[in-house]
Amino acid sequence: MLQSQLFTKTRREDPKDEVAKNAKLLIRGGFIAKSLAGVYVLLPLGLRVLDKISQIIREEMNKIGGQELRLATLQDPAVWQASGRWSDEVVDNWFKTKLKNDTELGLGFTHEEPLAKLMIDHIQSYRDLPVYVYQIQTKFRNEVRAKSGILRGREFLMKDLYSFNVDQAGLDTFYEKAKVAYRRVFDRVGIGAQTFLTFASGGTFSKYSHEFQAICSAGEDIIYLSRDKEIAINDEVYRPEVLAELGLDEKELSKETAIEVGNIFKLGTKYAEALGLTYVNEAGERVSVVMGSYGLGVTRLFGTIAELCGTDTGINWPDNVAPFAIHLIMLGNDEVVTTKAKTIYEELSAKNIEVLFDDRVAGAGEKFGDADLIGIPHRLVISVKTLANNSVEWFNRGVGKTELVALDEVLNRAVNI
């Protein structure tokens, strides 16, 4: 991609209507733009990052047997009335709208009910189970107060997977697999070291649910973390008997502020019973399907990475989610430099390496400043100076190391990042 043609550019100054670090940096870098409080536009750079995150999640969900689908965003009140979740007194963050004929509709904030309804048509027998489906879809939540940039928005992208099993044992087995898959997602997007499995309050059918909490001062949750055992307890269930049960000692725990990036639940038969989702077992009896739900905020993960990898000058994107792999920068407008830079750009592109090529006629300071803001992990500078050494300057942003790399080694090296 030629930077001269990249839609939207960086900003010199922080937006005045944002305090959150993620929003400031993402807006300055040209990743997102604000539309309303809690509603953000994804610009090309931001969309690239979000797509990378989504793809990683997709791969991990597929690995544990998930199949992707896409449910409707517009919601029929009937299924929600069946479970008791249509009322504004019960769920206060509904966005509701109407058809021309005054029929009420909702905008989906989660999807247990419509999916359970859908499954009635697809699950008749124990032979039809288990089923694991997920979607990566825009959710709407009418938050009374949006805050913290993209960490808590009114419209956001979320991955939600739902499991359907014959019994509790089947659910338990899959639930453990989901934990592992989530772990891999956070490792791959680069926040594994700061993200911990956390015990949180359960629903009607299990004692606990599990959250994945990323330690970060921008978070809204308080957790008590044991770094040795790599588990944490959410403040909401932090009680002596819980500590005892989990074999944790108060002394080994540190109190931390964290961002909830994922949450998995054992639902049991709650929604299956409400919607009448049953199957016939081997004994010929009709019984309820056992469900689980597994949420992961894609937009929130995007913001969390920005919070954790952000600095005063920009965001140092982890390799796997960076908008591009390499930022190639030519300095000056010397024809030899321009020609060589173009050649390298074309060679890298031909190898399917994602390169952002700063081909603009601009000062070095501006180019470096922009490169810091955009934060692509590998910055290659080509100038009269580097060409005098028959090389390019290769800066590894994540490691913080700069070195000269010979021109004829650049391609080989880039392929092996």
Place this chain on the structure above:
RNA sequence: CGGAGUGUGGUGUAACGGCUAACAUUCUCGCUUUGGGAGCGAGCGACUCAGGGUUCGAAUCCCUGCACUCCGACCA
């Protein structure tokens, strides 16, 4: 939803109730410059969030609304 604060060119700021709303940046054109947001010159760009009120006169004071930010409450 309770409380506090803020709304001025694209962006960031300034302006005692009183001149044609100022400065920086961005942007456009020309020249110069080219390793950390460089220089000179010339331009474009705002009826100061909306509506009402006070006043000879309102960006400025008052009221209402809206928007945004923060604190709290809320948060499968």
